[in-house]
Amino acid sequence: MSELLQVTNITAGYGDGPAILDGAHLTVEPGKVHCIIGPNGAGKSTLLKAICGMLTIRKGDVVFKGKRLNGLRPDQILRAGICFVPQERALFPKMTVRENLRMGGFVLDDQRELERRIGEILERFPILKERADQQAGTMSGGQQQTLAMARTLIIKPDIVMLDEPSLGLAPKVVQEMFDIMKMMSAEGVTVLLVEQNALIGLKNSDWGVVLDLGRTLFEGPASTVLSDPRIQELYLGGKKAA
Amino acid sequence: MTDIIQILILGLALGGVIALMGSGLALVFGVMRIVNLAHPSLIIAGAYIAYWGAKLTGIDPIVMLPVAAAIMAGIGVLMYRLVFEREARNAKYSEMTVLLTFALAMIVEGVLGGLFTNTQRVTSPGYATDAFFLGDLFIPKGQLYAGLISLVIIGALSLFLKYSRLGYAIRATTQNREAAELLGVNVNLISVLAFAIGIGLAGAAGSLVSFVFSFFPAKHWEWIAMLMSVVVLGGMGSILGTVVAALLLSVIAAFVGTWVGATWSTMTFFLALFVILLIRPQGLFGEKPEMA
Numbered sequence: 239m240s241e242l243l244q245v246t247n248i249t250a251g252y253g254d255g256p257a258i259l260d261g262a263h264l265t266v267e268p269g270k271v272h273c274i275i276g277p278n279g280a281g282k283s284t285l286l287k288a289i290c291g292m293l294t295i296r297k298g299d300v301v302f303k304g305k306r307l308n309g310l311r312p313d314q315i316l317r318a319g320i321c322f323v324p325q326e327r328a329l330f331p332k333m334t335v336r337e338n339l340r341m342g343g344f345v346l347d348d349q350r351e352l353e354r355r356i357g358e359i360l361e362r363f364p365i366l367k368e369r370a371d372q373q374a375g376t377m378s379g380g381q382q383q384t385l386a387m388a389r390t391l392i393i394k395p396d397i398v399m400l401d402e403p404s405l406g407l408a409p410k411v412v413q414e415m416f417d418i419m420k421m422m423s424a425e426g427v428t429v430l431l432v433e434q435n436a437l438i439g440l441k442n443s444d445w446g447v448v449l450d451l452g453r454t455l456f457e458g459p460a461s462t463v464l465s466d467p468r469i470q471e472l473y474l475g476g477k478k479a480a
Numbered sequence: 481m482t483d484i485i486q487i488l489i490l491g492l493a494l495g496g497v498i499a500l501m502g503s504g505l506a507l508v509f510g511v512m513r514i515v516n517l518a519h520p521s522l523i524i525a526g527a528y529i530a531y532w533g534a535k536l537t538g539i540d541p542i543v544m545l546p547v548a549a550a551i552m553a554g555i556g557v558l559m560y561r562l563v564f565e566r567e568a569r570n571a572k573y574s575e576m577t578v579l580l581t582f583a584l585a586m587i588v589e590g591v592l593g594g595l596f597t598n599t600q601r602v603t604s605p606g607y608a609t610d611a612f613f614l615g616d617l618f619i620p621k622g623q624l625y626a627g628l629i630s631l632v633i634i635g636a637l638s639l640f641l642k643y644s645r646l647g648y649a650i651r652a653t654t655q656n657r658e659a660a661e662l663l664g665v666n667v668n669l670i671s672v673l674a675f676a677i678g679i680g681l682a683g684a685a686g687s688l689v690s691f692v693f694s695f696f697p698a699k700h701w702e703w704i705a706m707l708m709s710v711v712v713l714g715g716m717g718s719i720l721g722t723v724v725a726a727l728l729l730s731v732i733a734a735f736v737g738t739w740v741g742a743t744w745s746t747m748t749f750f751l752a753l754f755v756i757l758l759i760r761p762q763g764l765f766g767e768k769p770e771m772a
């Protein structure tokens with residue numbers, strides 16, 4: 239197995255607060271779509287924040303392409319090739335679509351190259367090209383999420399992490415978002431996403447990770463996780479899977 | 481008719497200066513959610529720099545403007561490092577800064593009073609008491625220059641924010657701090673920079689104010705309500721909004737001053753603040769109230 243990112247038994251929390259993650263692990267293989275599921279408050283968002291450098295990792299390792307990422311700042315991890323789209327408000331609402339894309343390449347030094355890549359993205363996503371000079375905050379939820387995902391591609395990352403990209407979107411639009419993710423992974427961008435709706439998430443992914451109470455219960459091929467009786471059990475409690 | 485145009489001109493010229501006085505306040509609130517009640521007192525500090533420059537060396541206050549701006553920007557960096565940086569993680573940050581900056585305003589006033597006494601001062605370059613005459617209209621040169629220079633500075637600031645890489649970083653940090661950080665913006669550095677620019681603008685405004693209004697250390701209390709009403713009407717953080725609001729309120733105040741009475745002119749701003757907060761707290765250009 240040739241993993242791209244390996245998270246082993248990490249402990250992490252906010253500031254000096256209690257450990258929210260304790261014993262979380264996961265394996266990310268290149269070019270696949272990975273889905274983290276688990277009940278509300280399980281620590282899914284916290285796990286992504288720990289990987290991208292927003293939280294200090296107290297114990298355990300995050301290894302990416304053979305290098306430890308522990309202790310690096312978010313911008314260093316971004317430059318290394320991991321891009322994180324946080325839940326809900328990932329955009330700059332009063333900037334135009336084009337300005338948002340430009341911010342996506344903030345770490346690029348070559349401005350001509352940046353403009354060239356923005357042009358490429360706009361060609362690939364006609365809906366964004368149509369609205370290139372419109373304020374991002376005035377677009378529909380699906381369009382905003384499309385922009386947030388498209389924006390990650392500007393720096394040609396290895397891994398894109400998405401925190402609940404389907405939140406608040408109509409079912410039809412949710413499927414469009416997953417189609418974009420599949421397209422990204424087909425082009426070699428590895429996707430790691432968090433999804434509240436386990437059923438939809440796993441159906442659209444290659445790999446599943448089940449997180450509860452800050453630790454990984456198990457991970458494996460999405461189809462295996464989907465048919466695992468423990469999943470049914472986990473979701474029979476408070477939250478239904480679909 | 482000439483009367484109306486006359487009042488309009490005076491209102492607009494003064495409005496330009498008020499816009500510059502308010503723009504630093506708006507920038508600092510926009511980027512850092514700091515309600516800087518000390519801003520007017522820092523404008524007065526800038527006015528003293530221009531005043532003593534003129535008094536001791538005869539340098540024109542307009543020439544002193546970049547000097548006052550640079551000194552005040554430096555003071556801004558110190559203030560940020562000493563006072564605000566450590567509070568940045570506090571959940572009640574905005575509320576905290578109201579108290580902190582209120583205390584700062586009194587400290588600045590006290591220091592200025594100790595250094596320069598409470599005597600009223602004004603710089604008096606030749607143009608401050610001169611005017612252009614266009615038929616029946618008269619345009620005081622001091623106010624005209626101050627208003628125009630203010631609008632030029634704000635124009636330059638807007639271009640900087642709109643097109644430069646740092647400007648992008650500042651706007652991004654204003655709109656979504658977390659997302660900006662995740663895209664590689666050093667948000668702490670941007671905060672210091674924006675704060676320094678905001679206080680630098682107070683210094684710049686101070687040099688212009690020094691020949692438009694007479695001033696003394698406690699004068700800033702009169703300006704707080706005026707500037708707050710301009711910034712609130714402008715949408716708390718929008719520079720363009722601040723300019724529009726300043727011009728609008730200043731023109732209204734000029735008409736009120738002429739037709740109703742001079743005391744009522746200042747009341748315009750107080751009343752406006754009251755009315756805006758009641759009927760449109762998000763101001764002209766702001767979205768839903770997001771002050772919490």
Ligand SMILES: Nc1ncnc2c1ncn2[C@@H]1O[C@H](COP(=O)(O)OP(=O)(O)O)[C@@H](O)[C@H]1O
Pocket residue numbers: 252255258276277278279280281282283284285
């Ligand atoms: N900024 C924060 N500061 C302190 N605790 C937090 C913060 N964000 C989340 N938590 C806590 O971390 C736990 C896990 O939250 P989160 O990772 O958001 O869960 P999930 O994304 O799985 O719903 C929750 O108990 C939550 O209260």
Ligand SMILES: [Mg+2]
Pocket residue numbers: 282283284325401
């Ligand atoms: Mg979450």
